[in-house]
Structures are given as structure tokens and as C-alpha cells.
Amino acid sequence: MSTTETSRGADRLRADDATTEAPPAAGLKAVGGVAGWLDDRTGAAKPIGYLMKKVFPDHWSFMLGEVAMYSMIICLISGTFLTFWFVPSAGQVVYDGSYLPLRGVTMSEAYRSTVDISFDIRGGLLIRQIHHWAALMFIVALSVHMLRVFFTGAFRKPREINWVIGCILSMLALVEGFAGYSLPDDLLSGTGLRAAEGFMRSVPVVGSYLSYFVFDGPFPGEAIIPRLYSVHVLLLPAILVGLFVAHIGLVFVHKHTQFPGPGKTNDNVVGFPVMPVYAAKAGGFFFIVFGVLALIAALVTINPIWAYGPYDPSPVTAGSQPDWYMGFADGALRLLPGWLEFNAFGFTFSFNVMIGAILLIPVMYGLMAVYPFLERWVTGDEREHHLLDRPRNNPTRTGLGMAGLTAYGVLMFAAGNDIMAIKLGLSINDITHILRAAFFVAPPIAFWVTKRICLSLQRRDRDLVLHGRETGRIVRTADGRFFEQHEPLDEYTRWLLVQHDKHEPLQLTSGVDEHGVVSPTARKEKVRGALSRFYFEDSINPVTPAELAAAHHDGHALEAIEEAPHEESGSRPALESARREPPKRP
Amino acid sequence: MSDNGTPHGEVVGQDSDAYGATAVRLDQGHIEGTGGLPERFENPGLPAHVARMADHDEKAAKRAEKQVATLFGLSSLFTIVFVVAFFAIDRESTAFIPGIGRTSLYNVVIGVCMAIALLGVGVGAVHWAKTLMPDEESVEYRHTQRASDEDRRRVVSELTQGGTKAQLGRRPLIKYSLLGALALPPITLIVPLAAGLGPVPKDALSKTMWKKGDRLVRDPERTPIRADQVTIGSVFHVLPESIKDSQHVLEDKAKAAVLLMRLNPEDIKPQKERDWGHEGIVAYSKICTHVGCPVGLYEQQTHHLLCPCHQSTFDVTQDCKVIFGPAKRPLPQLKITVDSEGYLVADSPFREAVGPSFWERGHA
Numbered sequence: 001m002s003t004t005e006t007s008r009g010a011d012r013l014r015a016d017d018a019t020t021e022a023p024p025a026a027g028l029k030a031v032g033g034v035a036g037w038l039d040d041r042t043g044a045a046k047p048i049g050y051l052m053k054k055v056f057p058d059h060w061s062f063m064l065g066e067v068a069m070y071s072m073i074i075c076l077i078s079g080t081f082l083t084f085w086f087v088p089s090a091g092q093v094v095y096d097g098s099y100l101p102l103r104g105v106t107m108s109e110a111y112r113s114t115v116d117i118s119f120d121i122r123g124g125l126l127i128r129q130i131h132h133w134a135a136l137m138f139i140v141a142l143s144v145h146m147l148r149v150f151f152t153g154a155f156r157k158p159r160e161i162n163w164v165i166g167c168i169l170s171m172l173a174l175v176e177g178f179a180g181y182s183l184p185d186d187l188l189s190g191t192g193l194r195a196a197e198g199f200m201r202s203v204p205v206v207g208s209y210l211s212y213f214v215f216d217g218p219f220p221g222e223a224i225i226p227r228l229y230s231v232h233v234l235l236l237p238a239i240l241v242g243l244f245v246a247h248i249g250l251v252f253v254h255k256h257t258q259f260p261g262p263g264k265t266n267d268n269v270v271g272f273p274v275m276p277v278y279a280a281k282a283g284g285f286f287f288i289v290f291g292v293l294a295l296i297a298a299l300v301t302i303n304p305i306w307a308y309g310p311y312d313p314s315p316v317t318a319g320s321q322p323d324w325y326m327g328f329a330d331g332a333l334r335l336l337p338g339w340l341e342f343n344a345f346g347f348t349f350s351f352n353v354m355i356g357a358i359l360l361i362p363v364m365y366g367l368m369a370v371y372p373f374l375e376r377w378v379t380g381d382e383r384e385h386h387l388l389d390r391p392r393n394n395p396t397r398t399g400l401g402m403a404g405l406t407a408y409g410v411l412m413f414a415a416g417n418d419i420m421a422i423k424l425g426l427s428i429n430d431i432t433h434i435l436r437a438a439f440f441v442a443p444p445i446a447f448w449v450t451k452r453i454c455l456s457l458q459r460r461d462r463d464l465v466l467h468g469r470e471t472g473r474i475v476r477t478a479d480g481r482f483f484e485q486h487e488p489l490d491e492y493t494r495w496l497l498v499q500h501d502k503h504e505p506l507q508l509t510s511g512v513d514e515h516g517v518v519s520p521t522a523r524k525e526k527v528r529g530a531l532s533r534f535y536f537e538d539s540i541n542p543v544t545p546a547e548l549a550a551a552h553h554d555g556h557a558l559e560a561i562e563e564a565p566h567e568e569s570g571s572r573p574a575l576e577s578a579r580r581e582p583p584k585r586p
Numbered sequence: 587m588s589d590n591g592t593p594h595g596e597v598v599g600q601d602s603d604a605y606g607a608t609a610v611r612l613d614q615g616h617i618e619g620t621g622g623l624p625e626r627f628e629n630p631g632l633p634a635h636v637a638r639m640a641d642h643d644e645k646a647a648k649r650a651e652k653q654v655a656t657l658f659g660l661s662s663l664f665t666i667v668f669v670v671a672f673f674a675i676d677r678e679s680t681a682f683i684p685g686i687g688r689t690s691l692y693n694v695v696i697g698v699c700m701a702i703a704l705l706g707v708g709v710g711a712v713h714w715a716k717t718l719m720p721d722e723e724s725v726e727y728r729h730t731q732r733a734s735d736e737d738r739r740r741v742v743s744e745l746t747q748g749g750t751k752a753q754l755g756r757r758p759l760i761k762y763s764l765l766g767a768l769a770l771p772p773i774t775l776i777v778p779l780a781a782g783l784g785p786v787p788k789d790a791l792s793k794t795m796w797k798k799g800d801r802l803v804r805d806p807e808r809t810p811i812r813a814d815q816v817t818i819g820s821v822f823h824v825l826p827e828s829i830k831d832s833q834h835v836l837e838d839k840a841k842a843a844v845l846l847m848r849l850n851p852e853d854i855k856p857q858k859e860r861d862w863g864h865e866g867i868v869a870y871s872k873i874c875t876h877v878g879c880p881v882g883l884y885e886q887q888t889h890h891l892l893c894p895c896h897q898s899t900f901d902v903t904q905d906c907k908v909i910f911g912p913a914k915r916p917l918p919q920l921k922i923t924v925d926s927e928g929y930l931v932a933d934s935p936f937r938e939a940v941g942p943s944f945w946e947r948g949h950a
Contacts, residue, residue, distance in 0.1 A: 014732065031643045035910065053726075054726070055724045055725070055726035063826075116835030119677075122677065123672065123691050123696060125690070126693055126696055126697045129693075129697075145640075159733040159761055176808060187587060189841075191880075193893065194840070194877070194878050194879060195877040195879060195895060196879060197877075197878060197879025197942070198876065198878040198941070198942035199946040201791075201942045201945075202852065202877075202942065203941065203945075204945055205945050206943050206945070207697070207944045208791050208944040208945065208946065210784065211944075212786065212787045212790075213780070213783035213784040213787060213789070214783070214784070215784065216783065216785075217784055217785050217837070218785040218790060218791075218837040218841070219837065219878075220836050220837065220840060221837060223784070225679020253731075254731070254781050255728055257754060257815075261630060262630045262631060262633055263629065263630075263631045263632030263725075264629075264635070265629060266728075267727060267728050268725050268726065268727050268728060269725070269726045269727075269728065270632065270723050270724070271724065271726075272720075272722060272723065272724060274720070275723055276719050277715050277719050277721075279716035280711045280712065280714055280719060281711070281712055281715045281716075283711055284707065284708040284709070284710065284711025284712040284714075284715065285706065285708060285712065285836065286708065287704045287707040287711070288704075288705060288708035288709060288712065289674065289704075289708075289909070290704045291700075291701045291702070291703075291704035291708055292701070292705070293887030294697055294700040294701035295698065295701035295705075296706055297697055298693060298694050298695075298696070298698045298700070299683075299686060299689075299694060299697070299698075300686075301689070311836075312836070312839070313836055313840035313873075313880065314805055314806075314823060314825075314839055314843040314844060314872065315823075315880065315882065315894070316879055316882040316894050317878040317882075318882070318883060318894045319894065320879070320894050320895050330896070331913055333876075333877070333896050334897055334912060335912070336898045336912050336913065336914050338876075338898075338908055338911065338914035339914065340914075341914035341915070341943055342914075343948055346948050346949060347944055347945050347946065347947075347948060347949075348943045348944065348947045348948055350914075350942070350943040350944070352876070352912050352914060353876065353877055353942065353943070355911075357877070384731065386728055386732060395711070402846070409640070418897055426877045428897055428910075429910055432910075432911075433898070439910065455896070469592070483795060491630040492630055492633045492718045493629070493860055495627065495629060495630050498626070498627045498628070499629070508614055512927070540624070542627075543623060543627075544623070544626060544627075545623040545625075545627055546623045549623060556644060567843070584895055585782050
């Protein structure tokens with residue numbers, strides 16, 4: 001191979017380029033003057049120069065985190081606008097604003113001011129709807145971003161801390177969203193708070209105290225709205241912004257991961273510099289996200305609180321549902337059976353509520369947060385990883401992710417069991433029973449199916465590398481035989497299919513030393529060995545040059561060859577053929 | 587094989603008869619050893635750069651420039667339209683928009699103007715970047731995150747030296763008292779917060795404002811109900827009459843809301859339910875025993891009560907026991923009777939706590 005240098009294309013092309021730098025225009029000189037003044041006082045030229053040259057790789061999925069970031073900023077901007085008119089008070093007033101159906105109705109100041117923002121403040125409804133849509137978009141984008149990071153293995157060393165920060169951000173975003181949509185004090189959000197009070201009571205020993213402390217006495221009280229307001233506009237945003245800054249700071253420190261491909265290695269970043277390309281692309285993208293949210297807010301009503309009426313503990317509307325991101329927790333509450341509540345020692349254990357309402361979210365995020373550490377322990381992999389995995393190349397991880405996603409999906413569907421029953425004309429009891437079973441049955445099936453799909457895709461990758469593309473051209477040989485011509489892949493296309501690492505289960509010693517003493521860590525190592533087998537025992541490894549050579553030699557039939565174990569005597573490795581079979585596993 | 591750049595070994599005695607027929611064994615001499623083949627393929631490096639139209643065609647570049655400028659211009663234009671519409675359009679006016687229905691014209695127009703003003707900048711900037719800014723990939727090199735061994739040693743030694751200089755090791759009294767001094771002061775913030783947040787519930791969760799002789803009144807009209815007004819199959823949302831004197835209407839209502847239904851007395855199975863009612867008229871707490879939503883849906887034919895929040899279903903013919911859903915306990919029944927004027931009144935307060943479960947519920 002003549003292509004040992006890894007940065008051939010761009011560097012060589014640039015080397016031939018004529019310098020296009022024009023002499024600075026008069027305007028730029030002025031900027032230089034201001035910049036010079038600033039640099040004299042801060043020394044900012046060096047870090048800013050470094051940042052401007054920083055290279056970011058390009059891939060559509062890297063925009064997901066950007067969408068989340070911009071949605072959060074849009075929430076901050078639109079939220080600040082709303083604080084100028086929203087009155088966080090549960091004080092009762094009689095409505096006399098411009099929305100006729102509510103005239104004369106007694107309501108809280110929070111509700112009245114939200115109705116006023118919607119009808120009496122010019123542009124208020126638009127900003128309110130932008131705020132709500134941006135919040136939904138924020139959580140959608142960060143969730144999908146999280147999935148991208150998970151399925152591509154971007155959480156691996158050295159990015160575990162950032163993954164944990166991301167998990168906390170994601171969890172707090174849910175709480176922030178819940179606090180936000182509870183503020184207008186309409187019938188729907190009040191019912192949500194009513195349920196939240198029930199959740200708090202389910203905590204063993206201190207439940208009723210917790211409820212009284214949070215609500216400053218009996219539900220609903222007058223304290224919860226101002227308290228939630230302070231949490232929603234000050235406490236949580238401060239934490240979210242702080243964690244977000246750390247999150248993005250670590251991205252700069254680590255440099256962004258990149259997808260594998262020709263020229264991309266674990267030691268470089270191939271992409272475009274911040275100045276000017278990403279400044280324009282990312283800056284422009286902020287306006288695109290904002291514009292799309294404005295368009296949605298202009299055309300699609302969200303949370304029409306004026307239609308629900310003010311909160312009253314007695315009435316309720318059918319089809320009460322939380323915002324989408326709380327759906328899974330609400331669904332869990334609908335699936336958990338009543339027998340999980342019981343009395344013992346004269347006290348009430350309300351696990352039918354507590355598991356779904358109090359434990360589910362921290363447990364779910366806890367599991368996600370520890371996953372990188374678990375995987376690292378199982379694989380024993382201490383290297384830094386900057387190249388992303390194609391999801392198919394780690395079938396077990398991808399399968400586990402899909403299993404988790406399926407469990408989440410079942411809970412999410414469960415939150416709509418009443419809607420499904422009505423729309424589909426089914427029995428709500430049947431739907432609930434089926435979803436209860438599905439919560440346990442569906443994730444293992446999803447794991448198995450996903451893993452098989454990944455393995456099949458890997459086999460197809462091998463097949464493509466070994467035999468190339470079927471051209472559809474039939475060739476007749478001199479002795480009258482027919483065969484279809486296969487076109488070998490070019491080296492760039494092939495590289496994507498063979499670049500990944502070989503996976504093999506950890507080889508563990510017996511755990512007993514020569515004196516027959518069992519190692520104190522033997523049991524732990526045994527678990528580790530079993531998990532390692534679970535991850536990698538049926539892994540399919542990339543085509544090696546020797547395999548390709550053998551396949552070329554033998555034409556169509558021979559797909560894989562395997563070397564005999566190397567011995568130090570230097571004996572010739574034996575080759576073994578396998579027809580349409582993956583290589584045998586050690 | 588070399589034409590596609592495959593690194594390969596020396597193939598000895600290639601036999602076309604072997605095509606598709608027999609397995610190839612390296613030790614049979616077809617390939618020399620491992621054939622000098624590497625363990626893995628090598629990274630071929632970045633593919634050659636493909637120039638864009640705008641890179642070599644000034645006309646295309648000019649076109650791109652015009653497109654970007656148009657988008658930016660559109661943005662400015664719609665900012666102006668936004669301001670005009672903001673003041674010119676009547677906020678009460680509505681319009682029919684296909685696919686959406688009748689909606690506020692004001693909100694749609696200013697929203698769409700805002701969206702175009704923002705999208706113009708955004709799409710323009712991205713288009714500019716994609717067509718005219720350099721699109722040759724740059725390569726930046728990474729370094730391992732860990733600092734050099736020397737740096738790490740220096741930091742550790744500076745830390746330990748700092749500790750030594752401060753005599754941390756030699757003065758255990760300071761060390762341990764410092765731990766306490768750092769750990770405890772936050773309590774001065776936590777205690778006032780915890781103590782000031784709210785009162786202690788005592789037995790408030792187990793009590794409602796219902797008391798013996800309290801008339802049942804309609805919610806929200808607050809008119810008393812005569813037994814003969816309650817026909818079979820009807821349902822009333824009910825509050826205690828004393829709610830009119832309440833200082834905390836919402837809080838009292840959140841516990842005292844009651845549903846009143848009349849069933850055919852033969853349909854009622856438990857004797858207790860019949861005894862606590864009046865000629866088939868029964869009253870049950872409306873607050874769900876799951877997490878406290880109002881159990882608002884009454885199915886007249888089956889006499890089932892359904893909570894719309896999590897679909898707990900209670901059977902009124904069986905003392906409101908849970909027949910489906912996540913709730914565990916039946917809805918508490920309010921014992922009722924009629925007073926001398928024929929109005930329905932409570933015969934006693936609730937005998938158990940209403941609403942969601944809590945730890946000390948059994949001690950009420």
C-alpha cells in the first residue's frame with residue numbers, strides 16, 4: 001500500500017492551494033483595534049485563536065445535541081419574556097379579562113395571568129407556545145442525542161464523566177418540565193400536582209410530612225405555585241445551565257468523537273474549523289431551530305389552558321395526560337398492580353405508587369449512568385475511544401439499548417391506554433394486561449431480535465468485502481460455465497466495513513494458583529468472564545486481508561479462512577475453510 | 587487483485603479448476619505463509635476532495651451569493667412585516683386555515699413572520715457555509731487526556747507538600763476538628779429551610795370537614811339535595827354544606843368531595859353499603875385511593891366508577907371495591923341519612939382517611 005500517511009486528501013490538496021488571503025479591509029482594521037484593546041487587557045487572543053481553529057467533525061446526528069442546546073436557550077429567552085407577565089400566586093381573584101367564557105369565574109392569579117398572556121398581551125400567546133414547544137423539543141432532542149451517544153459507544157473512555165453529566169441534565173430537564181407545566185394552575189396541571197401529592201405520600205415513614213412540607217400544609221395550599229416558580233425559573237435553570245456549560249466544556253476538552261471512515265483514526269479529528277464554517281453553520285442552525293419552533297407555535301396550539309378552566313379539586317377531564325416525557329412514569333403507574341400496596345406492622349406500604357412515581361426515574365437514570373462503567377469492566381478496555389462504533393459492530397450493547405428502549409416504549413404506550421381503548425375500540429383491561437406482560441416479555445425479545453439483526457448486518461458487511469457487489473453481468477467461460485461477475489469494493493468503501501476492532505471474550509485464568517489457593521477475586525472474575533462471554537461470544541469479526549486474499553483465490557465458495565494458532569516454533573499457520581460460515585470462535 | 591489496492595500475498599499456482607470447488611489451504615502452498623499479509627486492513631486515508639460547482643464555476647458561486655443574499659433579505663423584510671402586523675391586525679380576528687381549522691389570525695401571522703425572519707438568517711447562513719465557505723476537511727490531532735507522568739507526580743507531590751507545610755499530618759486535632767467545621771455549618775441553612783417549609787400533618791390527612799348532620803349540597807351550586815330528587819341511575823357531585831364557612835375552600839374540597847348515586851337496592855351486594863346509604867342512595871369519597879385524582883366517570887349501566895388519571899375502576903355495587911387498575915383500597919363510604927325536612931345529611935364523618943395511602947394511615 002502506498003497510502004500509509006493518514007491525512008492524505010485534505011492536506012495535500014491544501015498544500016497546492018494558492019494563498020487567498022486578501023489584505024485586511026479598513027473595517028477589519030478597526031476590529032483589530034478593538035480586539036487589540038481587549039487582548040491588551042485579557043490576553044484573550046490565544047484561547048480565542050485556538051477556539052476559532054478548532055475542528056469539528058460533520059455528521060447529521062451531531063446536530064441532535066445542538067438542537068437540545070438551542071431549544072434550551074430558546075426556553076431561557078422565551079421564559080424570561082413570560083416572567084414579565086406571569087404572576088406566581090395562588091391568591092384567588094375573579095376574572096374580568098377579554099376571554100368571555102371565563103368572565104366572573106374565581107381563579108388563582110397564576111391562572112389569570114396565564115390567560116392574560118394568552119389573550120391580552122400582544123404576542124404573548126406566541127411566546128407562550130414557543131416556550132412550551134421549545135421545552136418539548138429540548139427533551140425530545142436531548143433524549144435522541146442520548147440514544148445516539150449510547151448506540152455509537154460515545155460514552156466510552158474518556159467521556160464517562162460527560163455521559164453522567166448528560167444523564168443528570170436529562171433527569172433534571174424532566175423535573176424542570178414538570179415544574180413548568182404545573183405553574184399555570186389550570187385544571188390539567190392542578191390534577192398533575194394532585195397526583196404528585198399522592199406520589200409524595202407514598203414514601204415510607206416520611207410521606208405525609210414530605211407532602212405537608214412541599215405544599216406548606218394541606219393540598220393544594222397557596223405555597224406550591226410560588227415555590228415551583230422559584231424552582232422553575234431560578235434553581236433548576238441555574239443547575240441546568242451550569243451542567244450544560246460543563247458538558248460542552250468537556251466536549252471541547254475531549255474534542256468531538258467522529259464516525260469511522262477513510263482517513264479518520266482514533267488519533268485525529270477530521271472536519272471543519274469553527275471559523276468560518278461552524279460559526280456559520282451552528283450559528284445559522286440556532287436560527288433554524290428558533291424559526292421552526294416559531295412556525296410550530298404559530299400554527300399548532302399547545303396546552304390551551306383557557307379551555308381547561310382554573311384548578312378545582314373536584315372536577316376532572318377524561319383523557320388527562322402529562323406532557324410526553326412524563327408519559328413513561330404515568331404509564332408505569334397505570335400498569336403497577338394494586339396488590340403492591342399492603343399493610344404490615346400497622347403501617348401502609350404503598351409500593352403500587354412508589355415504584356412508578358418515586359423510584360422509577362432515579363433508577364432508570366442510575367442504570368444509564370453506570371452503564372459505561374459496567375461495559376468497561378466487562379470488556380477490560382482501558383483505551384481511549386474517539387472513533388464511534390457503528391451500532392451493528394457491538395450487537396450486545398445495541399441489543400441492550402433496544403431492550404431498554406422497548407421497556408420505555410411499553411410504559412409510554414401504557415400512559416395512553418385509555419386513549420388507545422377509545423380510538424381502537426379495545427378493552428382497556430385487555431390493553432393493560434397485555435402491556436403488563438409486554439413490559440417483561442418485549443425487552444428480551446427486542447434484545448434478541450436486535451442482536452440477530454446486528455449480526456446479520458455484520459455478516460452482510462463481511463460478504464460485501466469478500467465478494468464485492470453483484471454486478472448483474474453474467475460471464476460465460478470458454479468451457480461453457482456461467483458465473484456472475486462481482487465487483488470488488490474500492491478501498492474507501494471497504495475501509496468502513498473492516499475498520500472496527502476484533503472482539504473476543506476475556507480469557508480468564510482458573511482463579512486457583514499453583515498451591516491450590518482460590519484467589520479472593522475468583523468469584524468476581526467468574527461473573528466478569530460470564531458477562532464477557534455474553535457480550536462477545538458470538539461476535540463476528542471484520543474481514544482480514546488474509547481472508548480476503550483467500551476469498552479472491554477461491555472465487556465464490558470460500559468465505560473465511562482461519563489461521564491455526566501461531567506457535568513460537570514458527571510453524572506454518574494452517575488454513576481452514578468454511579463455506580458461508582462466520583469464522584469459528586476460539 | 588492489486589488493481590483495487592488490496593494488499594495480498596503471493597499466490598502460488600493459481601488453479602482455475604479450483605474455482606468454487608475446493609477449499610484453499612495455505613499449508614498446501616497456495617499462499618506463502620501468512621503471505622506477508624497484515625493482521626488488519628490499513629486505513630486508506632482521506633479520499634480525494636471533490637470540488638463543488640461554486641469552487642470552479644464563478645457563475646455558480648455568484649448564484650449562491652444571490653441565494654444567500656435573498657434569504658438574508660427575506661429575513662429583514664419579514665421582520666418589518668412582523669412589526670406592521672403586530673400593530674395592524676386586530677387581535678380578536680380569526681381565520682380559517684386549511685388543515686388547522688379556525689384559529690387566531692393574529693397569532694398565525696405574527697408567528698409565521700417571526701419564523702420567516704429567523705429561518706431566513708438561519709438557512710442563509712447555512713447555505714453560505716455549504717456553498718461558498720471552504721469545504722475541504724481539516725485534520726486536527728488528538729492527544730491522550732492524561733497528563734505526563736512527570737506532571738502527575740508534581741501535582742501529587744505539591745499536594746502532599748502543601749499538606750505537610752500546613753502540618754495537617756502532625757496536628758490531628760486540627761484535621762478532625764476541620765472535618766466537623768466543614769461538614770456541619772450547612773445544617774444552619776438546612777434546618778431553617780426544613781423547619782420553615784410547612785407544618786406537621788398530625789392527623790389532618792385522616793380527617794375531612796364532614797360531620798354528623800352536615801347536609802349534602804350540590805357542587806358547584808351548593809344547594810341541598812332531597813332524597814326524592816335522586817332518581818335511580820343519577821349521580822351528584824357533592825360537598826358538605828359547611829363548605830360555605832370554610833376559610834380554605836380548595837383544601838377542604840380536595841378532601842371532602844363526594845359522589846352521590848342511587849342504585850336499585852337489590853343491586854347492592856354488601857349489607858353495610860345498604861345500611862350506610864338511604865334507600866339505595868349511597869355516597870362515596872370522590873378522591874381516588876391511588877394518587878388522589880377525582881374519580882369523575884360513572885358508568886350508569888355497570889355502576890362502575892372510573893378514575894380518568896390511571897384507570898382504577900371501582901364497583902359501586904360492591905362497596906366501591908377495586909375491580910381493575912392500580913388502586914388497592916375501595917373508596918371510603920360516607921354514612922348518610924335524611925333529616926326531618928327530607929334532605930340528605932351525613933350520619934357520621936368518614937370513618938377512615940380519604941385519598942391516597944400514606945405511611946401512618948392505619949393509625950388514624
